[in-house]
Amino acid sequence: MKSKEDVLEIIANAKENGATLTEIAGTRSKKGREYIKEILEELINDKLIVKKNKSRFVLPQYKKTKKKTVKNYVTREELEGIVNEIYKDLAKLNDKIDRAFEYIDEVFLQMKKEKKSVSKLPDREEMLIAYDNVNRKENAGDSVPIPDFKRELRRMGFTFTDQEINELLLDLDKAEIIYLQQANDPETLEEKDKGIKTERGILFYITWIKRS
Numbered sequence: 089m090k091s092k093e094d095v096l097e098i099i100a101n102a103k104e105n106g107a108t109l110t111e112i113a114g115t116r117s118k119k120g121r122e123y124i125k126e127i128l129e130e131l132i133n134d135k136l137i138v139k140k141n142k143s144r145f146v147l148p149q150y151k152k153t154k155k156k157t158v159k160n161y162v163t164r165e166e167l168e169g170i171v172n173e174i175y176k177d178l179a180k181l182n183d184k185i186d187r188a189f190e191y192i193d194e195v196f197l198q199m200k201k202e203k204k205s206v207s208k209l210p211d212r213e214e215m216l217i218a219y220d221n222v223n224r225k226e227n228a229g230d231s232v233p234i235p236d237f238k239r240e241l242r243r244m245g246f247t248f249t250d251q252e253i254n255e256l257l258l259d260l261d262k263a264e265i266i267y268l269q270q271a272n273d274p275e276t277l278e279e280k281d282k283g284i285k286t287e288r289g290i291l292f293y294i295t296w297i298k299r300s
């Protein structure tokens with residue numbers, strides 16, 4: 089009968105190849121193999137040997153560990169997922185930026201109100217603020233509809249008649265600070281009656297030219 093030391097020596101001599109149960113037992117008989125199995129379990133529990141695979145036993149220093157492979161590429165689906173997440177984040181960021189600008193506008197207007205009472209008619213600087221607000225909110229492409237511009241001024245707290253604000257706009261147009269543009273097809277406009285009627289036709293859009 090082989091002792092524990094004998095079994096350990098056989099496995100040590102096998103080095104990195106290791107030894108099978110049959111090789112260690114030296115027999116295929118069930119009785120002989122069962123006895124060796126018990127010794128092998130004891131050696132494993134004592135951490136003197138380890139299983140190299142399902143059939144072979146080796147000393148711990150010969151146990152090969154599987155190298156972790158790092159996936160150094162992404163699939164098309166993964167890339168599309170990453171891009172979609174970026175677009176979602178950008179949309180959220182743009183929304184936050186818009187809200188921040190709206191907040192800044194409100195703070196600016198509140199500061200002006202605290203500094204002095206809002207006049208009946210806006211000055212040039214206040215008209216430019218209203219223009220930029222509408223241009224940004226409606227993506228107007230620098231052609232801001234006059235009715236929307238007037239509504240923004242009223243939202244800002246100014247009071248005026250259409251004639252009064254029209255005169256201010258015509259003065260700025262004459263000074264080439266703004267450019268009042270005709271409506272190409274005024275009959276298609278829902279608020280055509282809210283434009284400025286002149287010899288040039290119905291002026292319906294504002295483009296701000298000089299900012300200083």
